[in-house]
Amino acid sequence: MDRFAVEVITQTPNPQQTIYAAMHQDYAEEFVTRERDRWPDESRCGELVIKNLLKGGRGHYGPLEHPQIVLNCGWFPHSTMQQIRTHRVGVSFDVQCLAGDTEVTFVHASGGLRKIKIAELYDLWTNGEQASRERKIRGCKGEPPGTYRRDCKTRLKKMRLRVLNEETDIFELGHIQDVMCSGLQPVYRLTLADGKTLDCTTNHRLYTSQGWQRMGDALGLIADADNQVLAVTKTCELMTNGVVRPDALYSQEPWLKAQVNQGLTAKQIAEQCGCSVEVIRHWAKQFQLKLPSGRWRGLKTVAGNGLYRDKAWLQAQLAQGLYVDDIAALAGCSMFWAAKPTPTGRKLKAHPVQVVSVEYLGMQTTYDLEVEGSWHNFVANGVVVHNSFRYTGQRVVDVADDKLEVEEVFYLRPLGFYADRQGKKYEYTAEQRQQDIEWCLEACRRYKVRIEQGFAEEHARGLIPFDVRQHWVMSANVRSLMHLLDLRWKADAQLEAQKLCECIWPHFQTWVPAIAAWYEDNRLKKARLAP
Template sequence: MTTPAALSPTLFPLGDGIGSVALVQHVGDDKMIVNAARVSFGGDSDAPLNDRDEKLIRYLLRHQHGSPFEHNLITFKVVCPIFVDRQMVRHRVGTCLTGDAVVTFVNTNGETVPKLRKTVAELYRMWTQGEAHSLTAPPAQVATALGVLREADGRYGALAEAIRASGLSRNTVKRYVSGHIVGHRNSRKRIRNMRLRVLNEDTGLFTTGHIADVMYQGEQPVYRVMLADGKALTMTPHHRVLTSQGWQTMGEALGLEIQGKTATMSREAFFMVNGLDVYRDREWMAAQRAQGRSVQQIADEAGCSYHTIRKWLKVHGLQFAHEERAFPSGHTPWNRGKSGYRAPRVFTEEHRAAIRAARSGERSNFWKGGVSSERANINRWTWEQSRRVHEKFQFTCQSCGERRPELHAHHIVPVWADRSLALSFDNLVTVCADCHRNIHRSQASELAFARQLNPDVILNGERPKPRGRKLKAHPVKVVKVEYLGIQPTYDLEVAGDWQNFVANGIVVHNSKNEISGRYVEMQERNFTPTSFRKQAPSNRQASVEDDGTLDQAAAAAVWAEAWRQAFGAYQELLRLGVTREQARGVLPLSLYTESYYTFNVRSLLHFLGLRDHEGAQYETRLYARAMAELAEPLFPVTFREWRELHV
């Protein structure tokens, strides 16, 4: 059951005719909650709600069985002051993708490989349930080993007998006997550390970010969007995607028209996708040329070869002209004015070295491989020494001080800082896998750890930048959209400067959908309180009503003047040609913003319990009450039982 947007009720919590809460759509009812609870034992039915069903809802709420309430969804469009929006944002549930959407993660060079790809459903399982421990052995082999040990009852040689019988290693059997092995481990830290591909919206180039949360959004109506290059993504119509016209909801971008189970697009749209090498983009290459960069500098910036850049400069018609060649001012070519000469074939030692450097090794067209690189040899040697290093430090991480099953040998002075210490045993120390990743997160963290062990250490030079080609987002036409029914949906919250990620190769926004001052000019809509409150003397987060000591007129005048100056400065910056994304920085928190919020019933009740509470901000409480007023008629039994429990 879905409420059409055209019939959606709207409430104005602040009474000023601007701030509003509108019901956009909803899926489900009280009966769906009951059926979700009973489906596991075949007790769901289409019969009307009865007394027994109401008792079940009361039981679920009383004993905090939340999952049956997650299959119903309510979407609100909220127009509120920014300071109210910030109070609500911690509890929002965003628009969604289906579980088969593949999220792109990259390695340290910014490159994606198949083993790094995860579907949203996989990420949710890892986030909520964890994952199988890497040291977990097959249950049958473990049972065999433990059975032999029980029968041996402490007899000498029992451990060796158990090892032979099970086929497991000595250390694995000892770990199971000591109880150090668990079936699953918490994976949230691992997910947060994975490098998520995100788009730097200033440069148009892809960089990396990190996941802050993975959320299940319940079952919602979803639509599959197909692009001309074969990419496809299934999502709700309110999920925002990056188009050639900026951020838009999928429904807005396509002009989505829904008639029953048929979905059609009424306008042409281009979604931004990843994977275009920057040197293939003429605008990027032209910008590099305009900055006066040489072919080699452009190649270094793009992460490709000199010859590739020369080729694509020609493709784009951006070749270097004769007068741009790197000759010093006043240079005279050695052969000017000469004719009929024959250059003597005399090679200096420097000339021979240059020829060898240009044509030997990997640069030769006869190259068929070679000896291992220096870096590979250092890695091999370090691994060979790791056992001795761990014994030296009693198998204890020298960063966190704990004994862990997965230990690494770490160079105190990094290889990039001093090659002469790369094969020095005294330069190695034991760290656990988690600490090792954190140490190598930046040059500053490497230096900080090195100075923990040796305060006098100095790291010379700069850590090499990650290799890998730079990729640019580019538009691809949408060719088809189709309705796929109601399916489980999920979403991610992304930490960092750029609130987006790549799913199935398409750039999408993370969960919260808010009007963006980067793409539209903000309207002159300011919230002014009808009366001003005083700071609570005993609670720095609360306020109390004015007892007559506040000069209300003076406070209102200060508020109005601050707004006038701030919005005037915003308009003046735009007039001067400053980009919208920077000009909006002077706008105050009283500015009205617009957002879509989608809750499942469980998260909505949790939100109302926190934000319609005597300790919450007054304006935020008004919005929470408006949401409850719109949602309660849709789930009357659930709200009635919930209110009785919270009286």
């Protein structure tokens, strides 16, 4: 349990004053916000809430539901989240996510790139192709006549997603398993030194030069109750796709324009800069420059002086950067088809780029992907990010491959004496605990076999012990949080749920001190339902 952690992501400022205003409006004729300059301060409002609402026993507790707090809970067993979700009132749970305009990178068979906004990807995944179709008669699966969008999940699953091999730092290809909408979340924009931006939540995991880290942790992000950035306390480099020269000449408009005016193709400019052709095309588009196509089209060769048949001579002209018209004139022949050069086989590697600024963008609808295969990541706006934590497949495989310790992925109770609400008393010994560790390890190996046999993750995960460690985001209001504490901090509640409540309690005390003091005196661990 020593790894369990709860941290505040955001919270309503002046919550007791907010409750006071709502309570006051319930019984006042006037528009109470116009009296804001006459409101008591936060401390006095807390006293009035206790006196007139909680101590009064009036039974009208709606004002307690307005202030919200958002907590990040980490390294708890899955069963704990199941416990606290039972009989919950006004408590929401969520995982990592990206903003809707984040572009996901796919790779065509030709090597070209296609970028799709994750919100559009979710729309296609959920609703089908964007072009509407008309069904005149009932469909083969009983679908009624009418307008519809044809399902395209199979096509999307076959698209080649850019993923990173975390062992070699070379980009490879993967495929989508699922696309999810994660609801409204506070979103921040990270700006990198090379101009890239990424919009994500604080709990989204990013691949940094120090390995996988959650955005907020990687940057040491400090925000106020309104989510506005107060400070970034850590230097962070994110791993991005492509190869970039320090001088980044292609990002300088005069230099790039001069190369284009010389008639150089995107490939020739890219070779000068040591970057990909796609990067040059991107910056040329940014500066509204028209690049030469570099493609040689024309007729079959016609008799001339025959020089074009000399391979060494022809290669020498190509090396000088001559176009087909010039070579044809030297050879005394018409234009001809030239063979496409053989790719050099250069692999695209990840490289670190420093985050230079962080900006809060507000509440936005957010999304995430689940990626199948060995590498559970993808490229978003050119940055390597982790896929959803919804499935735990790769972590389990890593345990089977001895890359992770069992207890990094699974939770096992400490040694000691235990009792449950049915009166059972027992000792959990070191020998029994070691047996359970071996059981978890064997389950991981079995899971890996099933994945290698082609089983879906949601099928194979039935073999995994229930208490996989999970991180989640939980939001609640004052009333629902007291309800949760009543249910899960009583003496006979699940031990790990009690520990979660213990971790939440200091944040509750800091946030609403007067209400917390009243709750501690009247209800804490007494198994009463909160008002």
